[in-house]
Amino acid sequence: MIPAHVPDEPPLTYADSFDIPVLFRNGPAKKPRRQWRTAKHKPWVGSGGFPATDGWYVSTTTWREIIKAAIEVGRDVTPHLRNQPRYAHGELVARVAPLYAYLGMHPVMPQFPVRGTKGRRLTLNPVYAYGTERSAKNAAAYRLGMTMTEWACRSLLGLGQTEHLELGGPIPALINTFKDPKEKLPDLWGQHQAEGRYWLIEAKGGDVGLSTLRKGWTQLAAGSKIFSSYSHRTVLVGACVRPGDDLFLTIDHDLHPGQSPITPAGFDIDHESAVAPDSLEDRLGDSDDALIGAARAQMLIYLALRSVPASQLRTVPVPADRASRHRRSWLTTPLEGDDLTLDLRAEVRKTASRTERHIPRASIRSMGLDDFLTCRIPGTEVHLGMSRKLFAACKRLHEEDLAIAQHTPGLRAEDQPADGQELSDDAQEEQRLTQRRIFRERQEKARPRLRPLLRYAYEQGKRSDWSDLLGRSREPELDLEGDEGLLEAATPETYLAVSRYGLPPALA
Numbered sequence: 001m002i003p004a005h006v007p008d009e010p011p012l013t014y015a016d017s018f019d020i021p022v023l024f025r026n027g028p029a030k031k032p033r034r035q036w037r038t039a040k041h042k043p044w045v046g047s048g049g050f051p052a053t054d055g056w057y058v059s060t061t062t063w064r065e066i067i068k069a070a071i072e073v074g075r076d077v078t079p080h081l082r083n084q085p086r087y088a089h090g091e092l093v094a095r096v097a098p099l100y101a102y103l104g105m106h107p108v109m110p111q112f113p114v115r116g117t118k119g120r121r122l123t124l125n126p127v128y129a130y131g132t133e134r135s136a137k138n139a140a141a142y143r144l145g146m147t148m149t150e151w152a153c154r155s156l157l158g159l160g161q162t163e164h165l166e167l168g169g170p171i172p173a174l175i176n177t178f179k180d181p182k183e184k185l186p187d188l189w190g191q192h193q194a195e196g197r198y199w200l201i202e203a204k205g206g207d208v209g210l211s212t213l214r215k216g217w218t219q220l221a222a223g224s225k226i227f228s229s230y231s232h233r234t235v236l237v238g239a240c241v242r243p244g245d246d247l248f249l250t251i252d253h254d255l256h257p258g259q260s261p262i263t264p265a266g267f268d269i270d271h272e273s274a275v276a277p278d279s280l281e282d283r284l285g286d287s288d289d290a291l292i293g294a295a296r297a298q299m300l301i302y303l304a305l306r307s308v309p310a311s312q313l314r315t316v317p318v319p320a321d322r323a324s325r326h327r328r329s330w331l332t333t334p335l336e337g338d339d340l341t342l343d344l345r346a347e348v349r350k351t352a353s354r355t356e357r358h359i360p361r362a363s364i365r366s367m368g369l370d371d372f373l374t375c376r377i378p379g380t381e382v383h384l385g386m387s388r389k390l391f392a393a394c395k396r397l398h399e400e401d402l403a404i405a406q407h408t409p410g411l412r413a414e415d416q417p418a419d420g421q422e423l424s425d426d427a428q429e430e431q432r433l434t435q436r437r438i439f440r441e442r443q444e445k446a447r448p449r450l451r452p453l454l455r456y457a458y459e460q461g462k463r464s465d466w467s468d469l470l471g472r473s474r475e476p477e478l479d480l481e482g483d484e485g486l487l488e489a490a491t492p493e494t495y496l497a498v499s500r501y502g503l504p505p506a507l508a
Helices: 063-072 085-102 126-131 134-156 210-226 288-297 299-307 339-351 361-366 388-406 425-445 447-461 466-470
Strands: 017-025 055-062 103-107 120-124 188-192 197-206 232-240 248-256 314-319 369-376 382-386 486-490 494-499
Touching: 055 063, 055 134, 063 085, 063 134, 063 382, 063 486, 063 494, 085 103, 085 126, 085 134, 085 299, 085 382, 134 188, 134 197, 134 232, 134 248, 197 210, 210 232, 210 248, 288 299, 288 388, 288 447, 299 369, 299 382, 299 388, 314 339, 339 369, 361 369, 369 388, 369 466, 369 494, 382 388, 388 425, 388 447, 388 466, 425 447
Parallel strands: 017 120, 017 248, 197 232
Antiparallel strands: 017 055, 103 120, 188 197, 232 248, 314 369, 369 382, 382 494, 486 494
């Protein structure tokens, strides 16, 4: 049982910000013993890349950033949801539920405090420490490792959108890499525009020790052989946490020289001037490939929005000026302290009567606002949403993906083997990998045709009503009052909010 000295506390009200210690090293080493509490940490200054020197750093972040990373990292499951989009909610729950179930927050007093930090850190809660079975801990460790790796690479270090390596990548040799599900290779890859190189990334989570990190380093070495002729960085992230200890990260890394990365058509990259953190959404206006990438990255959210009952949808007003939310250091812009958002929302409330909730879209636009479609993901305290333009692009991409699947032998429903459930786990996994790879290859083959189609849909989206985009007779209700229990954040085209009361208590 949970010991009597652990108080039975209600979920805490939290300020949505906490500190994460990060140790940069040039290769796997033994787990530091409580150095995350006693070492002299340097404050993280948001450089958008690796620090000049290794050592201990501390970064302050928000729960919203962690949730944003959780919902966007990992395998692309949307090809399997072509005909059953409602199951997108289940995948989103699976990505965030372990974090809510097992993580808590507690106050800390480091031996060497760093100015500007919050004095709060994540830890494991009593449920995990005393009542969770080993298999559940392993599953939670995987999700924690992937989430914190995504957060570190994108929010902290300025990497662009990550992709699961099993889908292949820019290197031709990767096409057949994952035919064997037993092949041990890294989890993710991405391209860092400021560095001008690829990143190969492996994630580990839980009570991460030296043996686990060495296995990860071996996986990175196998992937590095495939990328050998291209300039790349190998990155091994260990999200280390044990009951009673703070969550901290170890980031072991190495550089591999080579030729410049392959630049996709449509991207005009100047590596000397690309010093700001990279985000696809910052380039949607001038890059068709960035638009395709952003639509694919948000497809899970699109499927969730289009499949919920109309009564669960609402729209929230956000500034129409995307530049106010362009990424600078984090993935998202918190809205509770954004003066532009607060002022514009106050203005639109003054012009609306208490009973009139369906304000014409033209009136909203004339006030400098856009309305993002949102819904609460059932079974979570998370609200997700996106703009009209990105929703319209996702809708067109989904239609094209359906057509690809329906015209590709091996992906059609009638081509699925009736005795598939009789196959071994490895055989089923190999079958899924093959299907995903074929689907991805067809997507890439269709890219030249998709560019003008998604661009047209994106531009038409800003002139469309939500009722037309959703195929429903009524417009979703515009939420002018807001929810004081929510902490909101936005990017140029997406929306995320979490409950202030979402985290369970930690160990006393």
